[in-house]
Amino acid sequence: MKSIEGNPPEPRPKYIHTSVSGIWGKPSVLNNVETWANVPLIINKGSEWYTSTGTERSKGTKLVSLSGNIVNTGVAEVPFGTTIREIVYGIGGGIPKGKKLKAVHFGGPMGGSIPESLLDTPLDFDELAKLGAPIGAGSMLVLDEDTNMVDVSRYFLNFLTNESCGKCVPCREGIKQMLRILNNICDGEGREGDIELLEEISEVTGAASLCALGKTAADPLRNTLRYFRDEYEANIDKVKSPTEKRE
Amino acid sequence: MIMGKQKKKSEIIIQIDGKEVKAPEGMTVLEAAQKADIFIPTLCHHEKLEPYGACRICTVEAEVRGWTNLVAACVYTVEENLVVGTRSEKVDKIRKLILEFLLAHAPNSPQLQDLAQEYGADKDRFEKEPSFCILCGLCVRYCAEVKKKNAIGFVDRGARREISFIPEIASKECNSCKECFPLCPTSYLQTAFVLTESLAFPRDSSQTALKK
Numbered sequence: 001m002k003s004i005e006g007n008p009p010e011p012r013p014k015y016i017h018t019s020v021s022g023i024w025g026k027p028s029v030l031n032n033v034e035t036w037a038n039v040p041l042i043i044n045k046g047s048e049w050y051t052s053t054g055t056e057r058s059k060g061t062k063l064v065s066l067s068g069n070i071v072n073t074g075v076a077e078v079p080f081g082t083t084i085r086e087i088v089y090g091i092g093g094g095i096p097k098g099k100k101l102k103a104v105h106f107g108g109p110m111g112g113s114i115p116e117s118l119l120d121t122p123l124d125f126d127e128l129a130k131l132g133a134p135i136g137a138g139s140m141l142v143l144d145e146d147t148n149m150v151d152v153s154r155y156f157l158n159f160l161t162n163e164s165c166g167k168c169v170p171c172r173e174g175i176k177q178m179l180r181i182l183n184n185i186c187d188g189e190g191r192e193g194d195i196e197l198l199e200e201i202s203e204v205t206g207a208a209s210l211c212a213l214g215k216t217a218a219d220p221l222r223n224t225l226r227y228f229r230d231e232y233e234a235n236i237d238k239v240k241s242p243t244e245k246r247e
Numbered sequence: 248m249i250m251g252k253q254k255k256k257s258e259i260i261i262q263i264d265g266k267e268v269k270a271p272e273g274m275t276v277l278e279a280a281q282k283a284d285i286f287i288p289t290l291c292h293h294e295k296l297e298p299y300g301a302c303r304i305c306t307v308e309a310e311v312r313g314w315t316n317l318v319a320a321c322v323y324t325v326e327e328n329l330v331v332g333t334r335s336e337k338v339d340k341i342r343k344l345i346l347e348f349l350l351a352h353a354p355n356s357p358q359l360q361d362l363a364q365e366y367g368a369d370k371d372r373f374e375k376e377p378s379f380c381i382l383c384g385l386c387v388r389y390c391a392e393v394k395k396k397n398a399i400g401f402v403d404r405g406a407r408r409e410i411s412f413i414p415e416i417a418s419k420e421c422n423s424c425k426e427c428f429p430l431c432p433t434s435y436l437q438t439a440f441v442l443t444e445s446l447a448f449p450r451d452s453s454q455t456a457l458k459k
Binding site for chain 2: 008161162163164165166167168169170172173174175176177180200201203204207208209210
């Protein structure tokens with residue numbers, strides 16, 4: 001919105017809802033195109049028709065974009081409630097070269113992954129949010145057994161360090177320090193205490209940042225620490241990680 | 248104050264650290280605390296400038312209707328039934344880490360050192376950074392909002408964000424002003440100015456040598 005007004009794209013400092021005061025001080029509704037695309041369907045066919053598809057709390061369908069280690073990449077429209085396994089192995093056609101699946105990452109660089117063991121979870125906002133993997137805009141990145149999860153966190157943080165506007169300290173400095181530690185770990189120079197330090201920094205950036213980017217920047221990291229902590233430990237211990245980093 | 252409007256802004260009573268504080272509607276938590284002589288640390292705040300909310304050192308706990316949030320006191324406005332805690336384990340932890348991030352840039356800043364002592368921040372916790380600037384933006388905002396000159400601005404973003412004088416403006420405006428210099432919590436601003444001056448609009452070196 002600041003960009004539309006011709007200003008630098010930095011978050012607004014005050015606690016104001018855009019629905020009260022948005023672009024040029026006027027009430028504004030900010031939504032994804034997908035959300036808007038659902039509106040005519042609901043108006044034309046009625047809410048009863050619309051809510052007949054989906055789960056109790058997530059209604060209708062969702063566009064998911066499949067990418068990563070998957071046979072069929074692309075965008076698919078699926079009803080809410082479909083299990084992740086059906087999406088990956090049914091629509092997606094499974095993992096290439098007969099490899100095993102390690103994780104499915106949702107929501108892009110500020111999202112989270114679920115491990116193979118939770119693949120029967122239905123596509124549902126609440127169910128996945130509970131697991132630390134928000135559906136977000138529907139991106140599903142499929143990761144096979146060769147993936148190093150520490151490297152995945154590093155990749156996302158590296159992306160976010162360029163996306164951060166740099167205005168507030170927790171986001172700007174926090175991402176930089178977390179990335180530095182992850183780079184060390186990936187380069188085989190991890191030290192004892194690194195995981196604890198990552199946890200401390202991610203907690204502070206999550207709590208104290210100015211906008212949603214900073215608040216969620218460490219989510220993939222926190223999430224991979226939740227399900228794949230052993231990979232971090234293995235990388236630090238200089239014991240060969242179960243999946244050696246691919247160069 | 249808008250003179251045309253006769254209606255007085257309604258007073259709100261909030262609690263800060265157990266103390267009842269009266270504050271007019273629209274006032275920030277930081278201003279309300281200052282009015283009641285309750286100290287909340289700040290780095291990017293300046294009374295002459297618009298609230299900015301960037302350093303996050305003023306983070307406090309704000310409880311409304313049973314929900315507690317961590318908010319920046321300099322931009323969060325008072326509301327009915329607000330209960331503010333300026334110190335807690337969570338708040339102190341955030342302030343300590345923010346200080347440690349900034350001390351990696353400016354370990355000798357007296358302002359940072361004082362706060363570091365209060366919050367037990369270790370100035371050597373993170374690898375030292377090449378730039379002293381903590382990007383509080385006081386210089387940039389003072390020049391834009393008070394002087395309306397925009398002789399200095401931010402360039403780039405994220406971890407590469409920095410301040411930079413705009414030579415075309417700085418060469419005309421800065422030597423007779425320099426009001427932003429004392430606002431800088433580190434020595435970076437002066438350094439940046441001298442660098443810009445020597446590269447873009449150097450004073451005649453023979454003259455300055457003779458004057459001395």
